[in-house]
Amino acid sequence: MDPEGSRIQDDPDVRVMMAGSTLRKVKSKSWKKPRHFRLLEDGLTFWYKSRWAGRSHSTFSVAEVEAVREGHQSEVLLSLAEEFPADVCFTLVFRGRQGNLDLVAESPEEAKAWIQGVRKVIHKAQTMDAKERLDQWVWDWFQKADKNKDGKMNFKEVRTLLKMMNVEMNEEHALRLFTMADKSESGSLEIEQFVHFYKILTQRDEVWKVFQDYSGDGEKLLLDELESFLSIEQQEGEQSSRRAQELIDRYEPSETAKKQSAMSLDGFQIYLCSREGSVFNPEHRELHQDMNQPLSHYFISSSHNTYLLEDQLRGQSSLEAYIQALKRGCRCVEVDCWDGSDGEPVVYHGHTLTSKILFRDVISTLKEYAFKASDFPVILSLENHCCLEQQTVMAQHLSQILGDVLLTSLLDGQVPQQLPSPQELRGKVLLKAKKINGPGDCVDETLMDEVSDEEETANDDAESLPTEDPSAECLKKSKCKLSRELSDLVVYCKSVHFQGFEHARSQAKCYEMSSFSESKAKKLAKDAGTDFVQYNTRQLTRIYPGGRRTDSSNYNPQEMWNVGCQIVALNFQTAGLEMDLNDGLFGQNGCCGYVLKPDFMRDANTQFGPEKPKELRGYKPLRLSIQVISGQQLPKVNQKEGSIVDPLVRVEIYGVPQDQAKEETSHINNNGFNPVWNETLNFVIHAPDLALVRFEVEDYDKASRNDFIGQFTLPFTCIQAGYRHIHLLSKDGTAIPPSSLFVNISISELE
Numbered sequence: 001m002d003p004e005g006s007r008i009q010d011d012p013d014v015r016v017m018m019a020g021s022t023l024r025k026v027k028s029k030s031w032k033k034p035r036h037f038r039l040l041e042d043g044l045t046f047w048y049k050s051r052w053a054g055r056s057h058s059t060f061s062v063a064e065v066e067a068v069r070e071g072h073q074s075e076v077l078l079s080l081a082e083e084f085p086a087d088v089c090f091t092l093v094f095r096g097r098q099g100n101l102d103l104v105a106e107s108p109e110e111a112k113a114w115i116q117g118v119r120k121v122i123h124k125a126q127t128m129d130a131k132e133r134l135d136q137w138v139w140d141w142f143q144k145a146d147k148n149k150d151g152k153m154n155f156k157e158v159r160t161l162l163k164m165m166n167v168e169m170n171e172e173h174a175l176r177l178f179t180m181a182d183k184s185e186s187g188s189l190e191i192e193q194f195v196h197f198y199k200i201l202t203q204r205d206e207v208w209k210v211f212q213d214y215s216g217d218g219e220k221l222l223l224d225e226l227e228s229f230l231s232i233e234q235q236e237g238e239q240s241s242r243r244a245q246e247l248i249d250r251y252e253p254s255e256t257a258k259k260q261s262a263m264s265l266d267g268f269q270i271y272l273c274s275r276e277g278s279v280f281n282p283e284h285r286e287l288h289q290d291m292n293q294p295l296s297h298y299f300i301s302s303s304h305n306t307y308l309l310e311d312q313l314r315g316q317s318s319l320e321a322y323i324q325a326l327k328r329g330c331r332c333v334e335v336d337c338w339d340g341s342d343g344e345p346v347v348y349h350g351h352t353l354t355s356k357i358l359f360r361d362v363i364s365t366l367k368e369y370a371f372k373a374s375d376f377p378v379i380l381s382l383e384n385h386c387c388l389e390q391q392t393v394m395a396q397h398l399s400q401i402l403g404d405v406l407l408t409s410l411l412d413g414q415v416p417q418q419l420p421s422p423q424e425l426r427g428k429v430l431l432k433a434k435k436i437n438g439p440g441d442c443v444d445e446t447l448m449d450e451v452s453d454e455e456e457t458a459n460d461d462a463e464s465l466p467t468e469d470p471s472a473e474c475l476k477k478s479k480c481k482l483s484r485e486l487s488d489l490v491v492y493c494k495s496v497h498f499q500g501f502e503h504a505r506s507q508a509k510c511y512e513m514s515s516f517s518e519s520k521a522k523k524l525a526k527d528a529g530t531d532f533v534q535y536n537t538r539q540l541t542r543i544y545p546g547g548r549r550t551d552s553s554n555y556n557p558q559e560m561w562n563v564g565c566q567i568v569a570l571n572f573q574t575a576g577l578e579m580d581l582n583d584g585l586f587g588q589n590g591c592c593g594y595v596l597k598p599d600f601m602r603d604a605n606t607q608f609g610p611e612k613p614k615e616l617r618g619y620k621p622l623r624l625s626i627q628v629i630s631g632q633q634l635p636k637v638n639q640k641e642g643s644i645v646d647p648l649v650r651v652e653i654y655g656v657p658q659d660q661a662k663e664e665t666s667h668i669n670n671n672g673f674n675p676v677w678n679e680t681l682n683f684v685i686h687a688p689d690l691a692l693v694r695f696e697v698e699d700y701d702k703a704s705r706n707d708f709i710g711q712f713t714l715p716f717t718c719i720q721a722g723y724r725h726i727h728l729l730s731k732d733g734t735a736i737p738p739s740s741l742f743v744n745i746s747i748s749e750l751e
Helices: 004-010 012-019 075-079 108-127 130-145 155-164 171-181 191-201 205-214 223-232 237-251 255-259 265-272 319-327 359-369 388-405 471-477 501-507 518-527 529-538 577-585
Strands: 021-026 032-039 045-049 058-061 065-070 089-094 101-104 152-154 188-190 220-222 262-264 298-303 332-338 378-384 429-433 493-495 512-517 541-544 567-570 594-596 622-632 647-654 661-664 676-685 692-699 707-715 722-729 735-749
Touching: 004 012, 004 108, 012 021, 012 032, 012 108, 021 108, 065 108, 075 101, 089 108, 130 155, 130 191, 130 735, 152 155, 155 171, 171 191, 188 191, 205 223, 205 265, 220 223, 223 237, 223 262, 237 255, 237 262, 237 265, 255 262, 262 265, 265 722, 298 378, 319 332, 319 359, 332 359, 332 567, 359 388, 378 567, 388 429, 501 529, 512 518, 518 529, 518 541, 567 577, 577 692, 577 707, 622 647, 647 676, 661 676, 692 722, 692 735, 707 735
Parallel strands: 298 332, 298 567, 332 378, 378 429, 429 493, 493 512, 512 541, 541 567
Antiparallel strands: 021 032, 021 101, 032 045, 045 058, 065 089, 089 101, 152 188, 220 262, 298 594, 622 676, 622 735, 647 661, 647 692, 692 707, 707 722, 722 735
């Protein structure tokens, strides 16, 4: 078997990469080291090593690379522009939170071959269908296990392979399968025989049983049999007949079966593993919500300390952090501005050892990347610690760099009674900052704005600046002044100090917004949940992590969404449950960064409060029943030789307090390859429109904490009932194919 990927190997650029090149790997002005890079024969793996590393080398998959940037498009390469011309430089950009790879070729021709070649193999990897992907996966395992590279595999190599594939198998059983596959009786398997061996190994009895339930002859599903399956099990309703023919056309590999309008077991399994067979309803993945409602009616994907790649004390401030957040659909980014020593404002976490970047570079990056993932508006949340002069410089940079993209006046010239919609603000950047009301106004920081994040720190004295700070004198002179030029750029997001829900009801304007620390927001949600929900129907609210989170950890955003807070800012650079929930909520609606709130959170007179979902009009709790059937090719957690996972599945519900719940299966000993649980977990959901469901797989360890294997989180309202696959994500939120769970989900009204 030669995988589909091999055709691309005839391309001249790809041939250059396969022959290998010495490229300089660059990390800083002082760290520039030659490394030998090449593309392996599979066309999907990059290999590299240093001259001095002996046998040791590193590899990474083409699937991990998201894009290639040409020339000086990274901070590091830009700083070395005088040493290395743009035409020999390029950057490999990785998915998730993995750092980029800055490379310098020996000639412009070599750089061009690598830039074009990498783009071609990325495109190839992205356009492979499920069967090609699986073939490639099998081919990769064969290559890894064929230690002596003779294109064959003896039984000893096969046993090693099974360990690598995360399956503990009885030796007698493994030998029986090996002998069945060894048609030539030579004691070794060639690639085609290995594919046969793999087929026997991966026969999915649990899929075969479902197939048998609906197949009259046990060989195929006729059109009406597939219709019955879609109608009864997958709850597709009236569209089952149309869908049945569509699925056969799309997923059936056998032309003979297609001609009979039938689906074979292979086609059935391919369908179940496809987008249509996924637990996440594909229609909800697309942009499908009404985008013409006021901004306050949406949850908005929001980042905190967007400039940081790591923690808040010593982390690196980087333009790359803005690029990563914007590419993930983030629509509210934060900029902490301080006076720079040469009259140019800088961005960093004040009074800490975090590195500094120029404000103007942040705005240039915003201009370039703001609308690549979504064209709905981006809110620029400004935390301003600058003196008048440098505030004016900021205003100039904003106007000159962003130009028409920056919204600087009311859309229709009228004082708004409600905020404009994401649709009306498409392609615009909105500035969130303080605003002077009239001529000669003095802006008193204690009255006008939220306490800044820094003021939440343990010593509570963030406002007292150290004397050696270049901005100290400047700030003293203009303590209560705000630059008129900067103020004039604020239109719909005017920062004000929160003076209570009663005051907001009678006095506040829809374009005034306040920020709350997580602790203050939690208290308000607990003490006055319904008031908070009503307030958030009209005005925007921003929540930020408490100042004691110096490690850039996150709070649970669900509590804030439960009261309708729109801008719930999280540290995007920190992986974990909280970012899983954020990715889960914003994975719907085209990943555009805006999710329409449920109707009971958009009604100004709503009586909803998270503590009392029963008071909702039309309140109907739902029963969610999840049969966890099996797992497929779960990744190894512990890379130690011979280590195999003992997986268990936990399902967690996040929503209003009454819906918080978790249930888990038992663990399966020594099988990450094809564990079977067949256990059912049951939940009651009281406020389905606010609930998120998280599937997590862990490696059971009775002596210590279980290790994380993979997870998938989605809104309850996006779940497809029936037999579904859940395609697991890594801790970083990136795909780890072909790892999945097979489940059967039913949703019904509680009687």
